[in-house]
Amino acid sequence: xxxxxxxxxxxxxxxxxxxxxxxxxxxxxxxxxxxxxxxxxxxxxxxxxxxxxxxxxxxxxxxxxxxxxxxxxxxxxxxxxxxxxxxxxxxxxxxxxxxxxxxxxxxxxxxxxxxxxxxxxxxxxxxxxxxxxxxxxx
Amino acid sequence: xxxxxxxxxxxxxxxxxxxxxxxxxxxxxxxxxxxxxxxxxxxxxxxxxxxxxxxxxxxxxxxxxxxxxxxxxxxxxxxxxxxxxxxxxxxxxxxxxxxxxxxxxxxxxxxxxxxxxxxxxxxxxxxxxxxxxxxxxxxxxxxxxxxxxxxxxxxxxxxxxxxxxxxxxxxxxxxxxxxxxxxxxxxxxxxxxxxxxxxxxxxxxxxxxxxxxxxxxxxxxxxxxxxxxxxxxxxxxxxxxxxxxxx
Numbered sequence: 001x002x003x004x005x006x007x008x009x010x011x012x013x014x015x016x017x018x019x020x021x022x023x024x025x026x027x028x029x030x031x032x033x034x035x036x037x038x039x040x041x042x043x044x045x046x047x048x049x050x051x052x053x054x055x056x057x058x059x060x061x062x063x064x065x066x067x068x069x070x071x072x073x074x075x076x077x078x079x080x081x082x083x084x085x086x087x088x089x090x091x092x093x094x095x096x097x098x099x100x101x102x103x104x105x106x107x108x109x110x111x112x113x114x115x116x117x118x119x120x121x122x123x124x125x126x127x128x129x130x131x132x133x134x135x136x137x138x
Numbered sequence: 139x140x141x142x143x144x145x146x147x148x149x150x151x152x153x154x155x156x157x158x159x160x161x162x163x164x165x166x167x168x169x170x171x172x173x174x175x176x177x178x179x180x181x182x183x184x185x186x187x188x189x190x191x192x193x194x195x196x197x198x199x200x201x202x203x204x205x206x207x208x209x210x211x212x213x214x215x216x217x218x219x220x221x222x223x224x225x226x227x228x229x230x231x232x233x234x235x236x237x238x239x240x241x242x243x244x245x246x247x248x249x250x251x252x253x254x255x256x257x258x259x260x261x262x263x264x265x266x267x268x269x270x271x272x273x274x275x276x277x278x279x280x281x282x283x284x285x286x287x288x289x290x291x292x293x294x295x296x297x298x299x300x301x302x303x304x305x306x307x308x309x310x311x312x313x314x315x316x317x318x319x320x321x322x323x324x325x326x327x328x329x330x331x332x333x334x335x336x337x338x339x340x341x342x343x344x345x346x347x348x349x350x351x352x353x354x355x356x357x358x359x360x361x362x363x364x365x366x367x368x369x370x371x372x373x374x375x376x377x378x379x380x381x382x383x384x385x
Contacts, residue, residue, distance in 0.1 A: 011235070013152035013153075014152075014235035014236060014237060014243055015150050015152070015157060015158060015235060015236040016235045016236075017232070017236070019233075023298055023301065023302075024298070026208075027208075029346070029347070029348060030298060030346065030348070033298075033344070033346045033347070097345060097364070100350075100360060100361040100364050100365075101364035101365055101367065101368050102365075102368065103365060108276060
């Protein structure tokens, strides 16, 4: 009976390439992906911003006035504009990915991707309009 | 139309070189020629020392995957004329160690394929006398897409997660696990769960989506991984709400 060959794990002659630190600049889809990952930081920033706002509100009118003054600071405005860009990017790509993760069947057939992504975008738009109406109208 | 094209082919001769180099070859550029035809032309007529894998020439065997102008491609399905006037840069698949020239080392992938138990698992086999396990066309449609995988490893080459962390089970192996999980005849989903729900399994995937773009068989491994994420998340939620329910 022959013995099974034993191969060594150590192969000094195999050439192993290292992944470049800047691999995500190599193609646009990698870049979009990394931007989407980074967007989570800005989502977190908006959460912090909202918590600060609520905290200021709970401390009374004067404190809220100070918060509003602070949020008019050009640096804060710029950070918020950048954060808004990333949050919008995050939301658009998130809903775009939804059809790949969800399989919905209608009369035995898989529904087209637009049927899943569409209502998501519509609901997002509707909620945004309602929030804008409350904030701007109130 | 130019009737020749330049191929810049990656060479790695471990007995003589410490890292890969490029060698240029002129080959005919015929309308019906794919990159693999040009490589075979080089091997037969120009330089017999060039090493590469190939077999069926028709997108079934999955042997001839290489990086063509930076993209993972089956060289038997990549036409030279699409790259005219050239040059065409042919390199081995990314994210794998290189054995020689265009030949990569794939035993890591082979090991992962076996780990996901890609066969039908039954809690109890029924006796032969009761006949085969029947399946409706609808039940087959559930998993058929994922059964089209030819193990060409283009998705591993396209996946930056696998490039950065070789412990990641990877797109094709997870899609294959899903192929069996979604099969109405299979009862082995719980046996595959521990490996797949690990951080090197589905949760290693960050949904770059490049595996799906690279796949020559429209398997859509990214979708299989996300569907499984959704399913395990729901299972976890259910077990959280009903701790006594069996897994």
